[in-house]
Amino acid sequence: MSETTPAWTVVALPLVLAGLAYSAAAMDAGLRSGGGIAAPLREGVRLIVQQRRRMHAADMLLVRAGVLSLPVAAVLAAAVIPLGRTAVWDLRVGVVWFNAMEVVAWASLWLAGWGVNSAFPLVGGYRLVAQGLAYELPHMFALITAALGAGSLDFGEVAAAQHGLWFAVWMPVAFAVYLLSALAMAFWGPMGHPLADDLAGGAAAELSGPDRLVFFAGRSALLTVAAAAAVPLFLGGASGPWLPGWAWSLVKTYAVLALLVWVRGRFPVLRMDRFMAAAWLVLIPAALLQALVVGIVVLT
């Protein structure tokens, strides 16, 4: 993990991320309305040529900051995730950085929901805060468990520590918690209450035109990043027979991404007034127990 990362990867990173996020959006369109491969492009063009709505007494600085920070957070989080064996930014504490960037998305959604000066988006923001309280601790314990198993917070080393046995296999609870929180990170599917239709679209209800495009592109990118991080954390990273490392990274990322996309619309949305109890009474103890077991195995 000591070789320097070539400069071209800085340019390639957003492109690869955009490609993956696009295919996630296309998969979603295909599964839900049969829109096909051009559906996200069509929606993108529609939103680019669309006028922005002027909202009364909206704090547009906050809204724009919220909307723009969503894709930015996704790109910054992706920077520390290795594709093959190289990450754009080979950070010793990559797992912590990834976690921090993902929390930026909370601010994004809250700012966008608060800033438009409208009741439904505001309530969408409230829901996000509750959701964060419910999923973030189990999520962090899941990340820590993987890091504990490898004795490192470096994505590359976590992946390298899984020679022979994937963490997903011997830390199933942590993996399951991670997958659930991956949905929550992107406000997706069953964890999409902050953007739910019962609030006319929640935090995003008033967004239109380019704002809407950037917001939902950023959300797709976040979902992609959440799927991509599962690969070095739990699925053995780039290791695999026959194919080169980068190809294995992509194949595994696609598999997780397809699962996350498929889940949308297959389950009712989880309301936090119900889920909160399960998160604190079941998920946190389960994640802690998992960490304990892993800790004991590592020590012996």
Add this chain to the structure above:
Amino acid sequence: MGVRTRLLRFAAGRPPVFVAAAPGGTRTRLLVESELRRRNGRTAASPAAASVLVVCGRPGAALAEAVDAVWDAMPGPRALVRLDEAASRAEVDAGIDRAVRELSDVAAQQADAAERRERGPWSPSGMDGHTAQSGGHADHSGHEHHTGLAMAGRADDRDGLKLDVLHVPLGPVLKDWPAGLVLGLTLQGDVVQAVEVDVAEGAAGGVPYWDEPWLRAAAGERVTVGEAERRRAAGHLDSAGRLLAVAGWEGAAEEARLLRDLALAGEAPAELPARFARFARRVKGSRTLRWMLGGIGRIDQGFAGRHGLTGPPARHPGDVLARLHGWLDGTGEALVRTGDPAPLRGTDGPRGPVGAMPSRAVLALLPELLGGAELAAARLTVASLDPDVEQLTETAWTAHE
């Protein structure tokens, strides 16, 4: 053809549609929904997300004002389709086609945008469902914000905390919401503190769509039991689809609507009961749904009796989940009888005794039932009762808490 036209035409291929239905427009709404499904079209959850506004039925004055506010809130390029209560399938088809053409008509869209610029931005003097925040009744000092909007007032919430009070109308134009129903909510955070019930009527009187077979039979026309039971099944499936959509279970909601349209189609296909049984098993078997719907919007026998509740919600006392199961069971029973050629007698319609306006009792109990509920739970509760405002068109009707 210029690049701009080409781009607009590409973008207008599958426009998201916001559907606003007036009481009296149910038949048209069903046609629109089935036509959108045939086109793999999308429905939008908010005006900002939509390119096309479809108005089903003819709105009365208050509803027309709300529809105008929605139209105002839609970003251009945009198109408006008005379909009255008698619209045929071909008219629905042609209307949506015209909207798609209009969306890629550069000249028309530029004219629309120029006209909007001249009128200037929205101001708080007008009525607007989505963006207006008015002062709470706890605080009459009314500090005016520099924008001309009153700041939200504050009052003690249920835990004794001082919290902003927002007055938020739910409806009359809202996705997966009973046409014409207006709930004036007093919100603190996302908790409903008080509810005022109102209705925004349609301009066309007419026979309530879901009660139609029973009313026709009562008027002496020859209606078969089979026809009425088809309507009952479709009515319950429409309500169940709405509830599932509000619960965020898109896949199941779409299946409910598809089954509804199959039940209404002239000759229901033979596999319909089996397909419905699979659907009902899936919905009843969902642990997540049970977890999310159990225990909210609870109506016991005494409460139902006090408000004179009749029909399915009175037959299935309990929470939102119990009422959903009640609809599913009712649909299953109705689907068995869709071939019955016997003449229809009796007045037991999908929502209770037709002619007795069973939805009136639902509206009357809403303020008490929703007080203290979370907004999400309140929406689920309303969806699980699905009052039919069309039943009330005869009389102007308002309930205040």
